[in-house]
Amino acid sequence: MDLLKTFCTAAEAAGAVLVECKSPAQAAARIAELADGAVLLPVSASCERAQLAEQLQTAGVRLLAVDRTQAADAAAGVTSAGFAIADTGTLVLESTAEDVRLASTLPPRHFVLLDRSKIVADGLAAVxxxxxxxxxxxxxxxxxxxxxxxxxxxxxxxxxxxxxxxQLYILLLDNWSSDLLEM
Amino acid sequence: MNKRRQREYKGRIDQVLATPKLQDALHKFGDAYLVSRDKAFTGLDFEALRSEIATMKDGVRENRAELLQQFIQNAEAAGAIVCLAKTAEDANAYIAELAQRKGAKLAVKSKSMASEETHLNVALEKAGTQALETDLGEWIIQLAGQRPSHMVMPAIHMFKEDVAELFSKQTGRQEAAEIPHLVQVAREQLRQGYMDAEIGITGANIAVAETGGLVLVTNEGNARLASTLPKVHVALVGIEKLVPTLEDAARIIQVLPKNATGQALTSYVTWIRGAVPCADEEKELHIVLLDNGRSTLAESPQCRDALRCIRCGACANVCPVYQTVGGHVFGHIYIGAIGIILTAFFHGLDNAAELVRACIGCRSCVSICPSKIDLEEIILSLRETIGEEEGIGAGKNLVFRKVMRNRKLFHSLLRAASVLQKPVTKGERTIRHLPLFFSSLTEWRTLPAVADKPLRDLILQQPQRVEKPRYRVAFYGGCANDFLYPELGLDLVTVMNALDVEVYYPQKQNCCGVPALYSGDKETAVELAKQNIDAMLEGKPDFVLTTCPTCTMALQRDFVAHLKDNPAWAAKAEQLAEITVDAAGFIVNQLGAADAFSQLATSEKVTYHDSCHLKRGAGVWKEPRELIETSGHELVEMAHADRCCGFGGSYSLTSHPDIAKMILKDKLIDIAASGATCVAMDCPGCMMQIRGGLEKQGSEVRAQHTIELLAEAIKSSK
Structure with a gap:
């Protein structure tokens, strides 16, 4: 089985919802449908390159500044993933920047953008x-x-x-990011 | 022996046995756990994985000084403040002093067994800091004022109604006893705590020397919040959590959740190295490395493998004693088999003594341990230490030291017993009732009477017609076969003769020593080992056959272990171990003769009970099944075929008959549900327990040794 298929099966088994997206604009539209309120979008290279903030706003999403007081009120956090691990359906997020942690822990919904090519086989390959x-x-x-x-x-x-x-939504994209170390 | 402590412990057992709801929940959990675990390990080689972990962890123990230095250096380079705490008090004092210095009113905690071990919450309260447990299970037991009854699922002993009651008190509202609602209540109630707390306290599952980082393996997400929101993060970490590299950490992570709860992976695995950003500042990270007995454990050659433990809790999940009495009774702070050992080193032998005796020795924990720890062997060695320190009791002392070591005296007493028992046996082969204070022993099972003539006499009269013997084998009968079930020994001769094997019975053989060993009297066990080695090797047999797997383990494993440092005996012990084999295994593996019984039997629906020491000691479980099926019986598997029957030797007679009774009850239910009319097994101890239980129930199902079934088949075909 290829890595993407293995990843998708395992992620769904763990309770994540997969959202297939053709473009960042489509991803933004899906987030707008599913977020059910204001959104936290921490700074990340891939999101900036794709101008995701603008796309989200165009789709009608209200963005909140990522700080502790606002984070608690947000309906969702949107982050990218560095890479994913196929056998367990795991997303890997470089979360040293506190914003990423706030966006991925406090709101009730978490959206993660993942490039379909950035998947390694298992925990050992992830090392x-x-x-x-x-x-x-x-x-x-x-x-x-x-x-x-x-x-x-x-x-x-x-x-x-x-x-x-x-809820954990995984938005699957092509040409989103090719660097496993880039969020 | 400490009589008062023993009485108090028995009182706790009685109390918990009165709550069948708990037993029911733990049994269901045990079943569901095995199903999910199997699924989680699909396609993976558990044996290979656990060997890797064991080897790696042994390396950590050997190089612990350097690895600890490396970890500290890397953690400090990343801005962490590291404290090495020699004792629980040192760790608590450091954290309490820190809390005072920070003027902390509130500390949020994620689940940490190390903090349970040190009673950190009490120390914090004394320092004026409220400790708020945020792991749902931990919060529930904190509200209830209890301690965890399982290492991974701390509140497994509680039910939703109990939780609703606790939560209602907390919120001042009537909370419905519905699980999703209760979980939501916890989310809401605990959320503000993360915001308000000055300190977040976590444990760690792994400390990586290569990076100086910690790994937290969690499901709820509270450790992520507790390590993110407060300005100060304190991680309390046992020094045994060290691993050399990230690869080693990855290997543990691969196995830990699968073996703990049957999850492929927990929701969160968090890798934290150093002081990370925190609200435009820098986090203050304190890593408290806890020794508290771990270095002493590392120095104990008999017990040190316990340091391999990755705290998955599986040893409790599969333990029949745990499933019967729960973790509050079968545990101190740490519970289950590993808990017994850790308690001895972290909380003192006195706190471990009753737990050591409560282990039935079935080895189910050994087969599931992801670090390949021989927990049973370590518990046995603790039993010996306790036996030496506290004594094993005057009665046992007399029996083992004065009687058993003197074979002639021991055997003449047994012969005398066969006469003296007449008033209670009334001439029958089983004892249905015992008078006075022994009466409870026959309340739930009959006991076999001592035979009129032991096997050692009868076998001399049994003619053997083997013209050209393939092998000449010495039969090691063991006490039960010799004095309680001599007919089983005669059946073995019949079966072996049919396979052209000649059997002789060395008359100087004595008890295998296991009863003494399991009671903590190693000296007697060693003396008996020597007697038996000489007795069994004397006639230069091709093989030594056994019908009792506990004896098999004694001859194959214990004698070698007892005498390995004794130059006069070590080689002889090895020699005996090499030629010792259980009867069913011998027929199938050494003789390759299963087919000799092909369709000889009058077909019956037979279910098979795996004896603990045969399956998990000698590794034999396919062989008897093959023999039963080949001989023409219909083999139907019962549920939990390899779960202990509750015999455990003196366990069911003197130590814990009340627990043994419950474990037998489970076995009888499984036997009945199989629909078989016969339950086969390969152990006279299991026969005593199961046959006695069936007889007491008035069940039609018969309990037979596989060898008896084979002899029956031969006789019926003649």
């Missing part, structure tokens, strides 16, 4: 880019995200959205 991330800067906060926040702490019943996002 190469992970090590590069560590070498790139002296301090890091790297997040592996697999599906929405979950708990089974009451009677082992799987329940979504205890502390982090209740």
């Amino acid at each position: 190469t880019p992970l090590r590069q991330l560590h070498q790139q800067q002296p301090r890091n906060y790297v997040a592996y995200i697999t599906g929405p926040s979950r708990t089974a702490d009451i009677e082992r019943v799987l329940t979504i959205g205890v502390h982090g996002p209740k």
